[in-house]
Structures are given as C-alpha cells and as structure tokens.
Amino acid sequence: MSASIAAHPDRLLPADPGTRSIARSLLALVEDLPILSPHGHVDARVLANNTPFPNPTELLISPDHYVTRLLHANGIGLSDLGVGPTDVDPRESWRIFCRNWPLYDGTASGYWLRSAFVNVFGIDDALIDDEHADEVYDRLQSVLEGPDFRPRQLFERFGLEVLATTDDPLDDLDAHACLAADPTFTGRVVPTFRPDAYVKFHGAGFAEKAQRLIDTAADGATGYEGYLRALENRRGYFIAHGAVSTDHGTLTARTLKLDAAEAGRLFEKGLRGEATPAEAEAFEANMTYQFARMAVEDGLVMTLHPGVHRNHSPETFARHGADTGHDIPFAMEYTRALQPLLADFGTAENFHLVLFTIDETVFSREIAPLAGFYPSVFIGAPWWFIDEPDAMLRFRSAITGTAGFSRSSGFIDDTRAFCSIPARHDASRRTEASFLARLVAEHRITEDRAAEIIVDLVDTAPRRAFKL
Amino acid sequence: MSASIAAHPDRLLPADPGTRSIARSLLALVEDLPILSPHGHVDARVLANNTPFPNPTELLISPDHYVTRLLHANGIGLSDLGVGPTDVDPRESWRIFCRNWPLYDGTASGYWLRSAFVNVFGIDDALIDDEHADEVYDRLQSVLEGPDFRPRQLFERFGLEVLATTDDPLDDLDAHACLAADPTFTGRVVPTFRPDAYVKFHGAGFAEKAQRLIDTAADGATGYEGYLRALENRRGYFIAHGAVSTDHGTLTARTLKLDAAEAGRLFEKGLRGEATPAEAEAFEANMTYQFARMAVEDGLVMTLHPGVHRNHSPETFARHGADTGHDIPFAMEYTRALQPLLADFGTAENFHLVLFTIDETVFSREIAPLAGFYPSVFIGAPWWFIDEPDAMLRFRSAITGTAGFSRSSGFIDDTRAFCSIPARHDASRRTEASFLARLVAEHRITEDRAAEIIVDLVDTAPRRAFKL
C-alpha cells in the first residue's frame, strides 16, 4: 500500500513543528482510549442480529446522506446511488462513487471514508477511482462476508465501550434487551428516547402516533393528561432498558410553559389536524419545557438539536424520502428562547441539558455564556455540518475563553455510518490535541494541565455530561 | 526601487516555513493563468473607445468608493476627493490621498493600490506620501498619456481572457458589439443583465423605467405580462451579445411565487407609486422567483447579491450620489428565503444560481449545505467587504468540510477599478494556495490533489459556474 494520508501519524495536527510535537504527545494519551458514543443513529438490531453488512454500497454509500448529497450536487441522481425506491445495481452505484471520489477531498465525509478504507478495511485509497472500482468492490464484498467484519466484531475492534442508539418512544427495545442479556457481548448499547414524531403536529402521522402512544402507555388516562403520562411511562421503560438520555430535534430552541388547559386545547386541535403553524410551534415549545420538567424528575439527560429546515426539496422528499441530504440549517437563538425553561429548571439538581447547534455564531455569544453559569447546561460538540476539523477548532476557540474546558459534552458522532465511528472519534481527538497544543505553545496552559484536560475531554466529559 | 512588500514573492503566504513552501509550489501553478472576470463593473465603452485614463485621481481615487470612504471616515470631505459634483483640482485630491496613505495599511484597498503602484505602474510605494505627491502624480500622468497604459493595452498586459460588465437591460450593448467585431481586440467582453432598477418600486424613476421597458421590448403586450415579456426579450438580446449571466442586487434573498393576477396588481400599484414597502418587497421576491424561471428557460446563470442597506447616509446621498461608500451590509437568511425558488428550480437541468453574501455567518450554516445538495447552487466568492485575504481564508475554512472544492464559483473581482483587477485575482490565488497548503501540511489532502484543485479553483470553476 502507498503511504496514505489516512494513515499518517500526524494527520490533522498543526503544521508548526513545535506545536505539532506537543500535539503528538497529547494525542498519545488518548489515541487508544475506548470510544464513548452517547448519541448516534446505528440500529441496535444490526448488533443484536450480527448479520453481515450486505455490500459496500449499502454499507458506505446509499444510507449516508452526507455522502450521497455531494454526488447529487454534482449531478448524480439519488436513484443511481440506491437512495429511496430504486432497483439500481449496488455495484453500479459504487462505480459512480469511485469515479467521483475526488469530490470528497477536504470534506469531513472524505476523511471518514478514506480512513474506513485504509484503517478499517486495509484498502489503499489510491485505488478509489474509475479503473479499480470493481476490484475494490469485490475485495470489500469479500471482506464483509468474512467473520471479522460483522457488526459485533467491528464493535469490539473499534474499541467501543458505549454506543447509544436513537429510538422511537414505542420501540420495544428488544434488541437492546437481547444485547444486554448476551454474555458473549460485552459492549454497552443504550437506547435514546426521541419523541419528535409525537410532538410535531404537522409531521407525518402525528395524530395516529399520539393516539397510539396514549392507548399503549397512558395507564388509561386520556387526552393531554394521558399523553404526558404515556411519555413519562415510556421514559421509565427506556430507563429500565439502560437509556441515559432523550433527544429532541426541535424546529427552534423556543420554550414555553403553557397551563394544562391551554396545552390540552392545542393538543386536541393538533390531533384533529386543525392547528395553525403558530399553534404547532407553541405546542412544541411547551413540550420542550415539559421534557425538561420530566428530565428533572427522572434524571434522563436532555439533548436539544434545533435549527434545521428538514426536507428542503419537496420533490426529492416525495421521490426519495427523508434524510436524503437536503436538511438545511438556519440561524438559531438560544438566550431568550430557553429562558422560560432555564428560569424554572436551570439550577435544578442533577438536570443536564446538552445544547447542540449548527449555527456556529451562538457558541461564543450564547451557549458558552449559558453553560458558564447554569450548572445544568452543557455545550454540545459541533454537530452535523460542523463536525469537521476546522469547525471543531473554531468551536474550542469560541467557547474556551468564556467557559474553559469543563462545560462541554465531549464528542458525539451522531452517525448511522457504523464504519465511520472510529475515524470520527479519531478526528475529534486529533483536533482536541491540536487546540490544546496551541495553548501550550502560546504559554496559556501548562503541558501538564493539557495532558489532564485532553483525557478529561475524551473520556470524562461524556461520562459526566451523559451520566454514563 | 526599494524592495516593496507588493513585489515580495511570498506576500500573503502563510508564515510557517513548511506550509509556505507548499504554498509557493501551488501558487506557481496558477500565478500566470489568464484572468477570468465573470462579474464586475468596468464600463465596456472604456475598452471600446480605448481613450487614455484622464489622470491618477480620476483613475484611482474618485470613482472608487472603497478608497474614498476610508478617507471620509478620517475626516476628509468627499467633495475634496472629487466625488459627486465638485470642481476640486484632481491634483489636490491626490495630495490628500498621499498624505493619508498610511490609513490603508492592512486593508484590501491598500493591497490593491500598492500592487497597482508597484506592479502596474512601476512606482515605488515608499514615495506615496505628502512630500512626493506631486512627483508621483506627474509620473503617473505621464505614464497614462503614453501608448502602453491605455485600457486595451492594460487588458492584454493583465492577461484578461474574459471580462464581464454589468449593464442596464435597455443598454444597446454597442460597445460590446464593437469589441466583438474588432479583429484587433482578442479579449472577450461580455455584458451582464442587471434589472434591479426595473424591479424596485421605490428606486429612482421606477415607473418611468418599467414603462419604457414595456414600450420598447414587450412586443406590444402591456402591464405585468408585457413587463415579463420585455424582460425575457431583453435577456435574449443580451444572450445574442454574449451575456452569460444576470445579476440581482436584491434587498433580501426572499423568493415568492405570486400568481399572475396578484403580481399584476402589485405591479400596477408600484407603477402608480402606491405600493407599501411590504408590497414592494413581495414584488421583488416574486421577481427573484421569475428571474430563476427565466434562467431555467434561457440558460443564463443567475447571481444573487442581497443584504446591503444602500445609501445609509441620506445627506451624503443627496450631496454626492449613490455608490459613495455608505452601502452597509446587514444579516442575511438564505435557507428559508430561497426555499420557494429552490423547491421549483433547485434541481432543474442546467440552472445555475450563484449565491453571494457579505454576511459570513451563512457560509457554513446555509450556503455550503445548500450547494452541497442542489446541483444548481454555487457558492459565490467572498464579496465586497470580505474580499480580502483573512476573510477569504475564513470562507474556505467555513465551506470546505461540508462542500469540498467543487461547488464554489471561483473568484469574481466585482470591481470598477480597472487597475486593481490583477492584484485582486493575485490576492485570491495566493489565498487559495495558502489554504490548500495548510491542508497538505496537515495531511488532509495530498499535494498532487492540491495541485489539481488549485487549477480547478482558478481556471475551471469560473468557467463551470458561469458557463464561460
């Protein structure tokens, strides 16, 4: 194999030789620590069943909207990549991907894919081109069929200690139970309670879902009261299955405390399909408040991921479904939006609220100041489009002067791309080492403290923020 | 001549020696490539007539609001600089400029001016001071009167291959035709269709202009229908004269699809001077949608430049006119604003929409995600106040993790300052080399790929985005 940049020991480290040398020493302290993944989208059944991954395309390309969107932007139809209903040959999609591999240079996805090829599959990334597409496909296919590359074997090889999934409130969590009960599987796979579909009046099938939730889990209570009871009960069920957190992909960060009568009135309008957009937003804001109240009561960590315009292209959504690359961020506001919630729960004992953003402007302006005061508020790692080295450095630069190193959540990979997990955590660790090395080189922290801090950021911070 | 920083071979390159060395190699690949200028404000008649530039002040100072505004901020009256109606002696304005030359240190304008002095005119920039003002004025005057510094001679010497002008929809484009027909002129000077004055109800002379447009070019149709027809016809006229794009300086990025009856009703109110600000904005948003529809039909590239409060100082506007240094940016939103347009045309074949912004926050948050999905969307180069080295590096840092290198427009100089064109493109090339060199030094891309990418960014990207 040629010397790939994906295997270079100094990849992502700063160019200045003195700073790089410090970064290398810091990285060495955390490079081999176990991976904690407290928020992500891998399906627990993949691990429970441990069935081999079907083929390179369905493992690496089709389900990864980070990957398919950039091909789409360059003129490739999503159907040709196996996205949505299509009968395209996975090998043909693979050829398209290989032919266009240079598009990924400089991107986060390119880094993860290159690392997976080189460091997970032992494939020279110089072979990712039109000429060698079939050869690589066959080699990967053969590897995937072998015993060493099945999900549980990779889980172990990746050094995963904890992996959180993201689950529907009514999920039976059988896969999690199965893994927990299996003495041959030593990892910890925990569910995450994600109630979005039961909160957004205008989401697909809202009324049916909410009614089913009440019918299933409200202990016989009805209406808004039953709805809250059912949510509380299902949180309890998740806790019993090992959950440590709930996740909320709200439109905005707005929070609102409605009295039960008003909330109930909106809820009934939502069920009947008669709520206005403003009413739907108010109800969602009220539920963000309610979920915080429940978190104070039951101790689940609450994570908030607002600020994304989902399914921006209606035509693409209609043809290929959701999560197909056109969820687009917009500007977010947290200071005033969260004030009602934080006024009541911001200093509540043992309440943890992890704030994520794709709008980088709020890191220095709003989130670091909030987390620098409220013991409940943690600064979520850069998420989605800003989960890449330069943005991660900007993130640390934006928050550290105000909040230091004690208030961040630790890295989360937030991914459904299983094979990218080690590369994502590796990139984060290298970036943390780079940032700290600069501070050491500038005599702003001592090298001894930097050594303690990087271990804290990689290992202790996620355990602390997510109560692992 | 003393060794000016404007002639230093490493100017703008990163300080770290290893990174600088890579940057030098990358720069060498593009330093001498022809200049493609697909968006700017040079008047085609200047080239058609090839009349000598009148004097240093009227070439370099008075018409350049980048230059005059900073003197104004430091207490110099615009009249004393030859802006607007004034009978000031150009030599006196020149003296004022020279006396205040240190104000430009660190600015983009300073870089361009210094480079023009040193690299275009062979004047040592150490002479730009109070003492040598007259001497420099006389030397420049003498140079400008000579045969080598007339517009066409500079055009050739600058290595300009394509220069786009910005033109009124009713312009006869005679200067463009004259240049195209002239066998002694080998450059390509293309018009750009800029209909702003025919869209903004509250702009000066709107009703008169719109009526004249309809009378001239609507094939006899009237009202809103005639207005659309006339715009389409004039676009065709521009295409016949070599145009590749249209430019839109809208207040916001808002788009709106109005039905013809509603749009017609607003249009009539606009003509009568009875439209409210909200109606004017709605009509402009509708026209942005309509221009996209026309672009899909006729293939002209569409460029959008929103987000500037024009003529912020009414007193200055009254005394000195428009484009006198007080157009001030404000925060922009693209994700939701463009959704109606992109919903209908975002995936249309051969539609190109180049999004410019002066609000840097949208690069990572909105524009890179949009351009990373929609094949129609290109990321416009940093424009106006952010067309300077640090901001250009922030731009690449903001977009590359999400969109890689394939989705940007390539550099545009957007200038009416003819002699600044080579320095502007030079600064851009040096900045691209600097950014790529850092990625190479951090083992994020290979040096071979960086070499391909920089040629693509400088040469291929503008040809691709602007269909040159």
Add this chain to the structure above:
Amino acid sequence: MSASIAAHPDRLLPADPGTRSIARSLLALVEDLPILSPHGHVDARVLANNTPFPNPTELLISPDHYVTRLLHANGIGLSDLGVGPTDVDPRESWRIFCRNWPLYDGTASGYWLRSAFVNVFGIDDALIDDEHADEVYDRLQSVLEGPDFRPRQLFERFGLEVLATTDDPLDDLDAHACLAADPTFTGRVVPTFRPDAYVKFHGAGFAEKAQRLIDTAADGATGYEGYLRALENRRGYFIAHGAVSTDHGTLTARTLKLDAAEAGRLFEKGLRGEATPAEAEAFEANMTYQFARMAVEDGLVMTLHPGVHRNHSPETFARHGADTGHDIPFAMEYTRALQPLLADFGTAENFHLVLFTIDETVFSREIAPLAGFYPSVFIGAPWWFIDEPDAMLRFRSAITGTAGFSRSSGFIDDTRAFCSIPARHDASRRTEASFLARLVAEHRITEDRAAEIIVDLVDTAPRRAFKL
C-alpha cells in the same frame, strides 16, 4: 518560585518562531507604556479613601461575576462564594476557589487571576490548590494589609495614567473632586455618565429615579422637557468634573427620533408604570437618539453596549442580586438600528460614537463598514465574554481588511476587578503584537509601519476615540 506561564515573556505570542520574533519586537515598544482605561467600573471612592482591600476573597472572588459564575456552573452555590446576602467566612470561599482553580484553565479570568497572583502579588500560581489555600490566603491577607498594596499605591505601580469610572447621573462625584484636588495623587480619574436606570421604564425604581432627576436638576422644568433638561444639566456637571464620555447599556441598538409630544406621552406612561414593553423599547430608542443629539452639543463621547439579556435567572437575581453571572448576550443588529441616529448625526463635527458588541458577527458585517465611512463611528474593542486573546485576534481579523487600524477605540478593560487591570491591558498588547506580527510575516505590512501602528493602537487610539 517555579517558572509560571504568567511570567513567561512569550505568553500569548504566536507559536511560529519567525512570527513570534516579530511579535516580541513589537511588544517591546508598548509593553511599558502607561495604561489608559477610558471605560471601567472601579469605584472612585476606593482610590479617594485609599483604604486597604479587606481580604483576598472580597478583593478577587466575591465581586467578580466572571469568576463566580464558572464555579456556580460547576455546582458551587453563590452564597458559598460571598455573593449577595450571606455570612460565609471569606476564608471558606477562598478554599472553594483554590480547590476549583483548574476550572479556569484556558479562560480569560484564569489568565487575569494567574497574572495577578504572580505579577502583582508575587505568589507562585502552583500554590493555588486545596493544600495551600490557607497559606496563600494568609500571605495575600498580609500583603493587603501592608502599605504597598493599597489602591493608590497599586494605581501608581500599574502605570495607570487615566482611569474612567462609571457613575449614576445624580452622583455628586465628590470622590472624583477629592482626587483631582489632591496634589499627592497624580493620576487622572474621570467619571462616566451612565443614565440607563433613568431610561428603562421597567428597571427597578424608574419612576422615583426619573422624578428625582427632574426635581434635582431640571431648573424647575417638568415632565419630558424637564427630564431632558436635567440630563443635559447633569452631563454638564460631569464635564465639569472631568468626564469625557457617557455609557449606554441599551437592550438593542435601535434608535428612533420621536417628536416631543409623543416622547412626552410615553414618558408619562412610563412614570405611571403603564407603558407596554414595546413603548418602553421605543422610548429607550428615542433616548439613544437624544443622547447622541446631546453628545453633538456638549462633546461627550458616546459609547453603546447593547445586546445583553440581564438577570437571565430570576431565582438567582432574587436571591443574590444583579451582576451575578447570568447576563447572557443575544444577536445584535446595528446597520438598520442606528440608521436614524447616523442619518442625523453620523457626520456631525466632533461627534464620537463607540460601538461595542458581544455578538462577533457584526464586526465584519456591520461595525467595520459603518466605521469605515462615518467619521463619528469608532469600533469598540471586544467586550466582556470576547475580551480574551482568541476573540481579540478574530476581532482584528474581522475589521482590518475593511477599516484598517485607524477606526478602533483602543482597549477598554471594563472591569471592577482592580488587580486585573494590568493583566487585561497586557493581554491586549500581546494580542495586538501577535496580529501585527502575522501581517508582517505575511508581507502585508512593513515592520516599520507595524511599529507605528502598535503604538497608535495602544496609546493614541484611546486618546483619539475618547478625547483624552
């Protein structure tokens, strides 16, 4: 003493050896210049009375909400830190602080505190821990009781030339008069007119304060007319006591010119406690306009500090009072908000308006363009949460391409933490040297000019902007 990073001669300077060497030379030019502090919150009585500081906790911890908030975020109750009504033993608060000292690594507060320990008090910062807390407390206590560490002695030792306080419009300014009259005190301590409490209808005790203002200083005039007259008179009183500026902590940057009748109507509603939030905001916007008008008339520099949600946690406010760490910034807009004010006064002779922001996004987008045109507008130094090295470098990077080096206010420390003043100015000077050194290393300015510029930034700029 071990070699503390707080005493390292290269602290905060860039890591690249070539750039650092340039930065060292530039720093040497300004390191020992006198400190000009044209905006801050030290109480003039502390200097007038020159009473010893009571103890380490009441000097360094309890009153500094930068310090207490980060302990609070990590679970320490504010009462245990001596904030608000509490009978906690200062020594116990000190122990808590020492135990948690590592939390401050990387923060601005940590830099200032470490520098105070090492460079002001001669305490090795390696001793700030649980084990040595009492020993350090006793050493500090003993130092504070000695003759060399009383306020005036420190004032002199810090090299303070000018120190501005922030004062209530009805303050008698006796402490200032006393200092001015004292031949043994050679420093210049000037008051600043801060009328916020007399402008915000919903602030505590507004009606009573406004009425007292009118009764005291309106020359017998009443109502809104008397209110304006009284404010003008008190400004005159401040001028007579050496004031050079007024300070305005507005909610937003909005400005509005109301006619006297309408403003008077709002004022009466405000006095009666009947104004809506919208009316209160309109009145505040009108007063920002009126204060600019007064500034044009009397020559006081006007500084604007908008964009902070004060007392975000109502529970903390109720228990511990204001300025206890939960004032949280939010997004600001200046371009349109200031247009009415700048339309009328932007080019007025001798009017100075210094714009501060904690929302970094406005530096390149709004404030630099405004200050690059209007002779009245100065770019305020990064303030509060962004008064730290990385943010200061981002600030210079954001504004310099557009506005150069002539339009910024110079550093302000804005602090009530007296012992942090030298460290704050030191950090600023090091950051300016770092930024300029990079521009020199990149051949963007000459080293000679950088030497002139850094002296201008540190010494001349604040004298110019604040008319010192």
